[in-house]
Amino acid sequence: MAEIVLGFGTSHGPLLATPPEEWDLRGAVDRKNTELAWRDRTYDYPALAQARGATFAPMNAGDVRAERFARCQRSLDELGQVFEAAKPDALLIVGDDHHEWFMADIQPAFSIFHGDTLLNRALTREEMARQESSGLKYAAQIYYPVQDETYACPSALASHLVRSAMTDGFDVTSCAQQPADAGVPRRLGHSFGFIYRRILRSRPPLIPVMVNTYYPPNQPSPKRCFEFGRALGRAIRNWPGGERIAVAASGGMTHFVVDEEMDHRLLDAMAKRDYDRLVSEPDIHFRSGTSEIKNWIVVAGILAETELRMNLLDYAACYRTEAGTGSGMGFAVWS
Numbered sequence: 001m002a003e004i005v006l007g008f009g010t011s012h013g014p015l016l017a018t019p020p021e022e023w024d025l026r027g028a029v030d031r032k033n034t035e036l037a038w039r040d041r042t043y044d045y046p047a048l049a050q051a052r053g054a055t056f057a058p059m060n061a062g063d064v065r066a067e068r069f070a071r072c073q074r075s076l077d078e079l080g081q082v083f084e085a086a087k088p089d090a091l092l093i094v095g096d097d098h099h100e101w102f103m104a105d106i107q108p109a110f111s112i113f114h115g116d117t118l119l120n121r122a123l124t125r126e127e128m129a130r131q132e133s134s135g136l137k138y139a140a141q142i143y144y145p146v147q148d149e150t151y152a153c154p155s156a157l158a159s160h161l162v163r164s165a166m167t168d169g170f171d172v173t174s175c176a177q178q179p180a181d182a183g184v185p186r187r188l189g190h191s192f193g194f195i196y197r198r199i200l201r202s203r204p205p206l207i208p209v210m211v212n213t214y215y216p217p218n219q220p221s222p223k224r225c226f227e228f229g230r231a232l233g234r235a236i237r238n239w240p241g242g243e244r245i246a247v248a249a250s251g252g253m254t255h256f257v258v259d260e261e262m263d264h265r266l267l268d269a270m271a272k273r274d275y276d277r278l279v280s281e282p283d284i285h286f287r288s289g290t291s292e293i294k295n296w297i298v299v300a301g302i303l304a305e306t307e308l309r310m311n312l313l314d315y316a317a318c319y320r321t322e323a324g325t326g327s328g329m330g331f332a333v334w335s
């Protein structure tokens with residue numbers, strides 16, 4: 001029986017790499033965004049500022065931003081230490097794809113990679129130029145490797161996860177080969193790459209579990225995500241190998257419109273193992289980047305029937321405009 005020895009959750013986002021005095025780079029993108037999702041409605045920037053009362057100017061002061069940025073860096077460093085101390089044999093990351101592996105032609109709700117190796121390739125010069133023109137110059141420095149890296153994938157265990165989840169009623173997309181265009185492998189998603197580039201010091205074997213949290217119309221509901229996680233937890237326990245597995249959730253919390261109340265509500269439900277409350281959050285609240293909290297819900301499901309308990313390392317609301325856009329940054333360990 002494989003054993004889950006550690007869980008962790010981490011936000012990933014450009015602000016985690018961008019110097020606080022340059023957070024306006026991303027703020028400028030928010031100001032042009034006409035589809036800012038907040039609670040059950042969608043706003044353009046002026047309408048959002050009006051709806052929220054535009055009371056977030058003090059949270060954008062340089063010293064506030066700097067303090068929150070520093071706290072995030074401490075939490076990321078701590079996650080790295082905790083992971084290396086646990087020395088797991090493999091890492092299962094639950095993340096969403098951001099049109100990196102999957103494009104508009106096919107977008108699986110749940111998919112698991114179970115090939116033998118994964119290439120995490122460095123950006124080409126053209127790809128880097130595109131990142132820079134979208135205000136993601138700094139993000140690229142924590143999302144992608146400097147040079148190509150190849151990770152082993154425990155393929156027998158990963159294909160067991162697919163089979164077992166299928167038996168449990170989840171029609172998981174099977175992905176045995178990295179997608180490629182004209183022979184060039186597509187980029188490993190930044191949900192996964194971020195954890196290797198910014199958090200881990202070692203290069204453990206990886207099982208990527210991809211959840212379409214983001215793109216309509218086939219995003220799984222919070223309840224479905226939780227139950228999928230429970231099915232993966234059962235599958236890991238049923239696996240006859242003796243591997244020690246770590247699991248991680250990548251992404252979230254609320255962004256690009258920060259909703260501290262929602263973040264605390266969901267983090268608290270996970271810490272207290274109040275799963276009814278966790279999955280009763282209305283699905284419409286999980287849109288845009290905020291949808292990535294569903295990756296945490298999958299991980300909460302994986303860990304629900306283990307002895308591991310969630311400890312919130314920190315939560316820092318990082319604001320980049322006076323209308324309250326930015327990212328709620330959460331960091332947690334289940335141990």
Ligand SMILES: [Fe+2]
Binds near residue numbers: 098191289
């Ligand atoms: Fe993301």
